[in-house]
Amino acid sequence: MTVLYFAQARRVAGRAEETIAADAPLTVDQLWAELLNRHPDLAALRATSRLACNQQFAQTDTLIHPGDEVAIIPPVSGG
């Protein structure tokens, strides 16, 4: 799966994108655990950030499949 980082998340992760190899679907919590393992500083953003899967906000029970496009969405501020 591809993970996209935006705004503060991009700065904290130090990258805009990365690929995570997964054989099986991950829950949102499992994916966050993997991301925090790679980028511990993301912990500060977790409470306020949402996760999108294939350009839709993920729900608590969303399963993320290999090949999905995931994005970390910090609080938005458009307009």
Place this chain on the structure above:
Amino acid sequence: MTVLYFAQARRVAGRAEETIAADAPLTVDQLWAELLNRHPDLAALRATSRLACNQQFAQTDTLIHPGDEVAIIPPVSGG
């Protein structure tokens, strides 16, 4: 005093303007009585129309003085 007629009031009165001679101030009711005397068909508009004196909506107790500009304001429909 000058009386201005707008929209339906202008049509019913058959004129845009007329002058009413008055030696003393008139109440709103007295002025309406005079106008209805001159243009009985205005009666149909009285319930829905407001009267303005010197470009402000008249109150029940407004006194209209000789020299004032009065206007009959049927329901408005701008915009």
Place this chain on the structure above:
Amino acid sequence: MTAMDIAIRISPDVIAPPAPVASAQTGAVATFLGTIRASENGESIRGLSYEAYQPMAESVMRDILTALAAPHPCQSVLVQHRTGPVLVGETAIYIEVHAAHRAEAFALLAGFMDRLKQDVPIWKTDVIA
């Protein structure tokens, strides 16, 4: 708080406002165009004719805007309203509000239109068939 700048034009001239230009203090510009539709009360029309008691219309608009600016402080407002014949597709009224924030601009704009339709001496007098 500086007073709101108010400009009002009631005239038979076609309304063709240029794009709004924001100042360095403006964060929100809200505009409204009231345009003539091809049907009025189910009937097909070519236009509408407007009549105004011009000096009173201007002074009532100014009173309404000043009253609305107290709860909804804005920086400037421009109102243009046509008189005489206005054809389908043309703009009968144009309002442009500049404010620091959008909530005030929206509230002033919507509140002004509501009050206009109650208290400003302007009338649709004729249908142009």
Place this chain on the structure above:
Amino acid sequence: MTAMDIAIRISPDVIAPPAPVASAQTGAVATFLGTIRASENGESIRGLSYEAYQPMAESVMRDILTALAAPHPCQSVLVQHRTGPVLVGETAIYIEVHAAHRAEAFALLAGFMDRLKQDVPIWKTDVIA
């Protein structure tokens, strides 16, 4: 009821919309420009930089507009949002709503801006000092 026409443009291009052109069915056109102010959180700035997750921003905007169109049916809506640097006085977002009546246009416009600021993945990422 015909479906509402939705156009969305998220791009670094300067926003300079021409004056709205009403159709014969349009009675109300409401627009909103969000422009950059010279101060942000009390600090003097020259501009702001925006970042968008573009495909998702477009699809969330479309979902929001479609949801709002059910209670507030409108004819068309155009949304333009800039990305990258936007200087003071420039327009970061432009929205233009066409409707038969003003209440629907105002409700869609204000409702969209509220939802945009909650759910559309666009960010002010940098202050241009």
